[in-house]
Amino acid sequence: MRETSVHTSLRASVPGVIPVLEAFLRHEVGKTGFRHVVFGLSGGIDSAVVAYLAVRALGAKYVHPVILPYRLSSAASLAHARLILEDLALPEQVIEITAQVDAYFANFPDASPLRRGNKMARERMSILFDQSADRQALVLGTSNKTELLLGYGTQFGDTASALNPIGDLYKTQIRELAACLGVPLPIREKAPSADLWEDQTDESELGFTYEVADAVLHLLIDERLSVQEVAIKSGCSVPLVEQIARRVRLNQYKRRMPLIAKLSSRTIGIDFRYPRDWGQ
């Protein structure tokens, strides 16, 4: 997709968010009584951005990235993760998930790549929350707005976290932010991948590019245009815009807490309404 005014305006405002995201991390981490943060470092651009933001906000001493490779994870991912650690002077911690994932799927040898990918994402989550307890560190989320809206993530896996500094930024905005933060070029230029199996890329799996997704999502969600209006303004076909809009709807469940059957006059999530910061 060619560069459009939508992309230009999406990116133009990105540098201004850096001080806000730094303050977000300092305030919201501080309120909980924690000082440290922990998160999975994949070698991709999203967790790289989170690492750079966290170091700026809290200082390297309080930032604990964990590399969580599976035996099929690409060698480039590990190399890129190490590049980030080196650049930010962060210590390396690698926890392999191969043994536990393979032990489980030994019982289910015919399991689909999707099941395997979801299981890996949940193993990583489970490790991060254990590390959280061990280090007294809050788990940071690394899902961007594009993934969250499209539901391109594993529920209770990579979408689980305590705080997510980048969840209101589209992928193309993350790229701009990465450039502002000085994330090394190889990480910014490679094709985005969940790296759950060999040669997987997000864009081939989704069936459209992030440039397309971001322009369509921004016009649908933020600008509240109709499918027809989005198609005209983005230059995408109506069926493609409809497909993206449908994905957003179908994946709403991933963005919400489980439904509770309402029985009383004060039901959690319905009319028992407190901010999350209530407990801080």
Place this chain on the structure above:
Amino acid sequence: MTVMRVAMGQVSPVLGDVPANVDKHIQIAQMAYAQGAQLIVFPELGLTGYLLKDMTYEVARPLDHPDVQRLVAQSKDIDVLFSLVEESASHRFHISAVYASGGKIVHVHRKVYLPTYGLFEEGRHAAQGTDIKPFTAPTRPPAGVMICEDAWHPSVPYLLSVAGVDVLYVPAAGPGRALSGDPHSGSQQFWERLLRTYAQLFTCYVVFVNRVGFEDGVFFFGQSFAVGPDGEIIARSERIEEDMPIVDIDLSLLRRARYRTPLLRDEDVYLTQRILQRTLGSEG
């Protein structure tokens, strides 16, 4: 007194902890007093925090509550304009701003316009205020209070202006939207444009005190400022963290400004009244 020194208490309240916020207000009021300020203005819901939801019921205080009176007592040294969830005798919960001076409450403004759209749900929890009037604290200029969204309705400063004010105080809990690609963004720039225009149109001073900090991921952008009667910004905080900018308000400038640009003299309130009555009569 022609010059009044005003401190802007740009605080980050602790959500839901009234005693802790009273302590913080007192501490900052004392700092302002030490710097020669005659008045300190705190942001909207500085005693409670903003995203209260069901906590509204728990943090509400009647004005004679010891938590409130502890802060009011502080006004023996320095006037204090602060904001809380006020519970009326009939158990209505108002977002109120209280002006205390000489150890007493001089004026209470109950927020009239309660935003209930987008991220705001004030109307779900709070009762609407029903009065808009200026007040004059001892030895101070006549003033009016608009709490945040009140200022986005031009009738509010208009009514205060025609009743006579030299200073408009605007305690706010304004959320920032850092991405200006967002169509609802630029609330910061909007506040500045709006209040500079009011200051110039109503030839008065405007003091905007906005809170800082985060609640449930919502960012409050601070950047409190004061505007002179020529519409120029005379003091501001560049910070999105706690701060206490101080401004000297020279009331003698009002004489010059109102002679040079006599908008208040020429404002025809009777014409406004006639036309409003006709408009409402034909539609009501």
